[in-house]
Amino acid sequence: MAKATLTISSKNYSSWSLRGWLLCKLAGLDFKEKVLSIDDPSARAELLLLSPSFKVPALTHGDITVWDTLAIAEYLNEVVADARLLPEDLAARTHCRAVSGEMHSGFANLRAALPMNLKAFHPNFKVWAGAQADIDHVVSIWRTCLDSYGGPFLFGKSPTMADAMFAPVCTRFRTYDVKLDRKCDAYCDRIISTPPMIEWIAAAKAEPEELEELDVEF
Structure with missing residues (x-):
């Protein structure tokens, strides 16, 4: 299989980079990372939620380049043997695509009010009503999936595309x-305790403090 490169931005702040990276890990893809500088316009657009069409993360695999996390997930599920990013059962597979798509395109209030920051901890954080509605909906999705498919992951015993999207x-x-x-x-x-997440979080916490303005900009 052709060597792959995944272009990402900050591991501390970039939720989309985490999703793309985790999908590659879950699929068992052999890839190397290319980390964009914080000064790169694509990286800043993503981190500051300023662009609806940023191309980070981006996966280059041989002559193919694919961006957008759902497209990366679908591509990996097609080309990596035994990737198993989607359930085998049609009904479960359809459900997995639906909740992954909902995470991909929705929950704007949650994103804005609770930006990803793995170095931070805000005890007793006050969540405003719009974000709370998004949190309640996420919890409802999780409960439905865990009850329907038996856990410990959203669609059963193994992590899927949906787990990467909600990580x-x-x-x-x-x-x-x-x-x-x-x-x-x-x-x-x-x-959070899976080996790929432990690896990602450790790298995120080791990043230099470069984005002091992000908490304000978000």
Whole structure:
């Protein structure tokens, strides 16, 4: 298989980079990372939520370049043997695509109010009403999936595209001290304690402090 390169931005702040990177890890793709400078316009547009069409993360695999996390997920599921980013059962596979797409295109209030920052911790953080509605909907999705497919991941025993899409939300819930029921709290713990997430979080915490203005800009 052709050598792959994944272009990402900050591991501390970039939820989309995490999703793309985690999808590659879950699929078992052999890839190298290319990290954009914070001064790169594409990286800043993504981190400051200023562009609806930024191309970070981007996966280059041989002669093919694919950006957008859902497109990366679908591509990997096609070209990597045994990637298993989608469930085998048609109904579950359709459900997985639906909740992944919802995470991809929605929850704007949650993104704005609880920006990803793995170095931070805000105990007793006050969540405003619009963001709380998004949190409640995320929790509803998680409960439905965990109840329907038996856990410990959203669609059963193995992580899928949906778990990669919601992984940054798990980090946000920890950063902003969001209170969850026992089942959803255990799901967050499960995601954050996977080896790829442990690797990502360690690298994020080792990043230099370059973006002091981001907490304000978000």
